[in-house]
Amino acid sequence: MGVINANFECFSRILENMNSFDFNMFELDDLTNGNCLYYFTLNLFNSHNFFQFIDETIFKDFILFIKKGYSRENPYHNDIHAADVLQTCFAIVENGKLATVILKSKIKFYS
Numbered sequence: 001m002g003v004i005n006a007n008f009e010c011f012s013r014i015l016e017n018m019n020s021f022d023f024n025m026f027e028l029d030d031l032t033n034g035n036c037l038y039y040f041t042l043n044l045f046n047s048h049n050f051f052q053f054i055d056e057t058i059f060k061d062f063i064l065f066i067k068k069g070y071s072r073e074n075p076y077h078n079d080i081h082a083a084d085v086l087q088t089c090f091a092i093v094e095n096g097k098l099a100t101v102i103l104k105s106k107i108k109f110y111s
Helices: 009-017 025-031 036-047 056-068 079-095 098-102 105-111
Strands: none
Touching: 009 025, 009 036, 025 079, 036 056, 036 079, 056 079, 056 098
């Protein structure tokens, strides 16, 4: 997967705010050489320990397969938009405590 353009501290700083409604997906995309969907999704799953339920290698291949289905030729419906929608849904769920309110298990809620 693409090499991160900046240092790890910058990458970590950006992802610390992954549940913020002010999250800048374009900044993450620049930092990850056009791989914001891949890195955001992996960080989301890692931060919630979802890989204890899902094989990480298979999931990485799945995310790369999804990314290949998007074209940057389309200025709106592309992988940046997909990552941005995922991040916004995540922010709504996390800030609204929906996973806790609706279901006891976050893995069931997100699936």
